[in-house]
Amino acid sequence: MAAQALHLVPPTSVAEPLLRARNVTLEYRSEGRVLRATDGVSFDVYRGDRFVLLGPSGCGKSSLLKAAGGFVAPAAGSISVGGELVRGPGPQRMAVFQEFDQLPPWKTVKQNVMFPLLASGRAKRHEAEERALHWIAKVGLDGFADAYPHTLSGGMKQRVAIARALAMEPEVLLMDEPFAALDALTRRKMQEELGRLWEEARFTLLFVTHSIEEALVVGNRILLLSPHPGRVRAEINSHQFDLHSAGGAEFQAASQRIHHLLFGADGAAHEAAPHPAAQGTALTPAAADAETARQA
Numbered sequence: 342m343a344a345q346a347l348h349l350v351p352p353t354s355v356a357e358p359l360l361r362a363r364n365v366t367l368e369y370r371s372e373g374r375v376l377r378a379t380d381g382v383s384f385d386v387y388r389g390d391r392f393v394l395l396g397p398s399g400c401g402k403s404s405l406l407k408a409a410g411g412f413v414a415p416a417a418g419s420i421s422v423g424g425e426l427v428r429g430p431g432p433q434r435m436a437v438f439q440e441f442d443q444l445p446p447w448k449t450v451k452q453n454v455m456f457p458l459l460a461s462g463r464a465k466r467h468e469a470e471e472r473a474l475h476w477i478a479k480v481g482l483d484g485f486a487d488a489y490p491h492t493l494s495g496g497m498k499q500r501v502a503i504a505r506a507l508a509m510e511p512e513v514l515l516m517d518e519p520f521a522a523l524d525a526l527t528r529r530k531m532q533e534e535l536g537r538l539w540e541e542a543r544f545t546l547l548f549v550t551h552s553i554e555e556a557l558v559v560g561n562r563i564l565l566l567s568p569h570p571g572r573v574r575a576e577i578n579s580h581q582f583d584l585h586s587a588g589g590a591e592f593q594a595a596s597q598r599i600h601h602l603l604f605g606a607d608g609a610a611h612e613a614a615p616h617p618a619a620q621g622t623a624l625t626p627a628a629a630d631a632e633t634a635r636q637a
């Protein structure tokens with residue numbers, strides 16, 4: 342009887358990752374040649390994470406995000422969300438890209454935000470309109486619901502894209518360098534507003550950037566990828582940082598440390614704005630492991 346009673350005790354619940362990437366190898370084929378973009382990349386994203394993929398240009402960050410979105414199929418390995426294998430695009434994984442032309446120009450702001458809700462059957466017209474207006478206001482575009490994209494600034498267009506994605510209440514919001522084409526001031530403001538939206542809605546974010554500062558400001562966890570083909574170098578906890586800590590000593594130290602991890606003495610990955618003061622040494626796998634352990 343005692344043994345039976347023991348069976349009644351529920352197991353201690355351990356948080357399962359929402360998004361699980363396992364040994365993801367991504368390849369492109371062109372003119373008979375195979376180009377390997379990433380090699381055996383694994384990571385876990387938990388519900389409410391602001392998880393950043395950080396690495397130099399060409400390391401496969403965008404490719405990983407596209408694979409998470411279901412736009413690219415892994416040559417090996419797998420990505421699952423909520424325990425289900427990602428096999429194609431779906432309304433649970435909404436994406437915001439860098440390009441300002443991601444909004445159909447013939448639709449107004451409101452129509453743009455409503456469109457995925459209607460197309461996916463997630464909401465009928467009245468509810469879609471309500472949700473659209475709610476999120477348009479949340480991203481600070483009150484008064485622009487009937488405007489067309491060509492009348493908006495780049496930052497405003499990105500706000501629309503964010504509103505459109507969040508209105509769908511996706512399991513994961515995918516963002517591929519969404520602020521990279523904005524001027525520095527607008528970029529900073531958008532980072533701040535993304536943080537504010539996250540505080541309110543606590544969505545799960547998978548965010549791609551090649552800016553160390555942006556990774557620290559936006560993310561609570563950062564995956565560092567090696568130059569082409571992308572492999573995991575280290576994972577860093579960064580929940581303690583935000584825009585207000587950006588100038589501080591701890592922020593600078595973290596930024597330096599990441600720089601050392603990313604840009605070895607071999608000078609491999611210098612496309613992503615190297616820090617002038619950095620003189621890193623080449624990172625061995627053992628060093629990456631040690632860093633991961635140290636940060637944990």
Ligand SMILES: Nc1ncnc2c1ncn2[C@@H]1O[C@H](COP(=O)(O)OP(=O)(O)OP(=O)(O)O)[C@@H](O)[C@H]1O
Pocket residue numbers: 369370371376377378396397398399400401402403404405551569
């Ligand atoms: N559609 C494609 N066809 C062929 N090769 C591609 C394609 N998309 C990406 N690649 C290649 O895959 C590699 C990884 O590209 P990806 O855009 O994922 O890198 P990234 O880290 O996001 O770079 P960036 O920061 O410059 O955007 C690069 O060598 C790139 O040239």
